[in-house]
Amino acid sequence: MSTATPPYSPHAPSATAPGAHDHFDICDVTPEGAAWLASAGAYPRSTLAHWESRPTAPVVLPCGSVFDVVNVPAIFGRRMLDRLWSEGPGSGPVATHRGRMLLFTAPGTAQRLPSLLHWEEWGPAVPPLLYHGAGDAVTGPAPTTRAALRPDQRQESRWVVAPDTRHPWLPGPEVMRWACVRAARASAQAAVRISIFPAPDPGANVYDVNRRH
Secondary structure (H helix, E strand, O other), rough: OOOOOOOOOOOOHHHHHHHOHOOOOOOOHHHHHHHHHHHHOOOOHHHHHHHHHOOOOOOEEEOOOEEEEEEEEHHHHHHHHHHHHHHHOOOOEEEEEEOOEEEEEEEOOOHHHHHHHHHOOHHHHOOOOEOOOOOOOOEEOOOOOOOOOOOOOOOOOEEEOOOOOOOOOOHHHHHHHHHHHHHHHHHHHHHHHHHOOOOOOOOOOOOOOOOOO
């Protein structure tokens, strides 16, 4: 795995700040980050103009040239982010959409990562992962999500680590394999703890041993 550390982003948790990886707040995309996202499409100026008039509108972005996307269930993705920021080089831009987490990666990751993970002994600890590369597209959050969010409202699609530069650092397939392996170990350990301490049976008979005669 590459040990190069990505540039620090003011919209992302510090890789060295204690406990920063435990919580990811809602964040907005900077103009430079929006330009990077728009550059993935065939008409970036039209996309930017659309966002200027409707900054809270999501948009479909093609994958494969500027970035690939690894699409994972939210809980497993959170574990991957925890490992990436606490033990690894950090992450690229990350978004949530309809209960899943979208991790933006280097182009080519969607093609290479499945074969790398094929050799790992996963068991039931790893949920199905989706890979979006050349010929695919993803619906990303709007550049602005924080301003549109009411205090009593949950955002269905939002940025967790928002792009803030024209050239954000993107993890490649080896980094993502590393994160998946460690997230799988965390999932397996959590499953073991649950199996050791099963939930009590609500229909079971309970006897008060202190009332013996």
